[in-house]
Amino acid sequence: MSLYLVGHWSGRNDAAAQDERAGWLSALQEALPHEEWLTQPPTDAAQAAQVEVAIVANPPAGSLQGLPNLKLIQSVWAGVDKLLSDTTLPAGVPLARMVDPAMNEAMVHTALWAVLSLHRRFFELAVQQREAQWQPLKYRRAAEWRVLVLGLGELGGRVARALAAQGYAVSGWATRPVSLSGVACVHGEDALAWELASANTVVNLLPLTLSTRDFFDARRLGQMKKGATLVNLARGAHVVEDDLLAALDVGQVGHAVLDVFQQEPLPTGHRFWSHPQVTVLPHTAAQTDARTAAAVVAANLLALRAGRPLLHEVQRQRGY
Numbered sequence: 001m002s003l004y005l006v007g008h009w010s011g012r013n014d015a016a017a018q019d020e021r022a023g024w025l026s027a028l029q030e031a032l033p034h035e036e037w038l039t040q041p042p043t044d045a046a047q048a049a050q051v052e053v054a055i056v057a058n059p060p061a062g063s064l065q066g067l068p069n070l071k072l073i074q075s076v077w078a079g080v081d082k083l084l085s086d087t088t089l090p091a092g093v094p095l096a097r098m099v100d101p102a103m104n105e106a107m108v109h110t111a112l113w114a115v116l117s118l119h120r121r122f123f124e125l126a127v128q129q130r131e132a133q134w135q136p137l138k139y140r141r142a143a144e145w146r147v148l149v150l151g152l153g154e155l156g157g158r159v160a161r162a163l164a165a166q167g168y169a170v171s172g173w174a175t176r177p178v179s180l181s182g183v184a185c186v187h188g189e190d191a192l193a194w195e196l197a198s199a200n201t202v203v204n205l206l207p208l209t210l211s212t213r214d215f216f217d218a219r220r221l222g223q224m225k226k227g228a229t230l231v232n233l234a235r236g237a238h239v240v241e242d243d244l245l246a247a248l249d250v251g252q253v254g255h256a257v258l259d260v261f262q263q264e265p266l267p268t269g270h271r272f273w274s275h276p277q278v279t280v281l282p283h284t285a286a287q288t289d290a291r292t293a294a295a296v297v298a299a300n301l302l303a304l305r306a307g308r309p310l311l312h313e314v315q316r317q318r319g320y
Helices: 015-031 045-049 101-119 122-130 154-165 189-198 218-223 241-249 290-306
Strands: 002-007 036-038 051-057 072-075 146-150 169-174 184-187 201-204 228-232 253-258 278-280
Touching (some): 101 122, 101 154, 101 201, 101 253, 101 290, 146 154, 154 169, 169 189, 218 241
Parallel strands (some): 146 201
16 A cells, blocks of 8 residues: 655745655655655556555645545644645545644744743834834733633643743633643633733634634724734634734734734735734744654554554544
């Protein structure tokens, strides 16, 4: 049986993406040295019948059809919203998302940097430097800075615990009940409204589903404490960008650190680039590391063949 590697890496189709794809293939072959690999679409029915597992990154719609013996679709990205939006995705085949230890660590680092920079007003100090102003700014202790983490899955849970370990007053919100040591966890719309009205910084790590798309619209931004700050490290589609710009313009939102956008790369003329209260990151908050992720793929292949439960299997009806 064969393993099928398919997809547009990093959402692109250029030389850099091809190099990235080659790096992934090398890491996967090292982790799975005895497997047969298919890196191009099957040329006939016999070859298609050999495919047992599809390892995917942004695969083109329809690319997983016609594989009669497919037993697992393994994504190498943490988010699977694009995959689930493909109506041709084989319905009866288990789908697993990637939970990469190296990516988790990187996301924690980025969230810590963003919250610390907002809390200690480092973005304001950077502006003062450009204007040659020497003006120390007052700030609060970490315990007085309330942070709300939205989404308490693998990434959100790690981020919430890391922030709490630094002394921040951390709350976490999820769509379902969750318990985390050192974090005040809540769920439900009523609890969310109260937490948004209390937080100094809101960190978004929600999965993108039908219920969370356009999550930060004018209504929800208006529920935030006036002047509070937003850190979006999840998906661009969580934010209604015009509503966020309007909230920034009037000071309802004091600053936004944005790693993801409705359109990527962010268009040259977009107001986020020049807005004084926006920090733009080019979708680099955390990236999957092929070396550690390949080990996760190998572990899931072993679990599949041994009949054990899969790691990080997606519940399609929930969207993650």
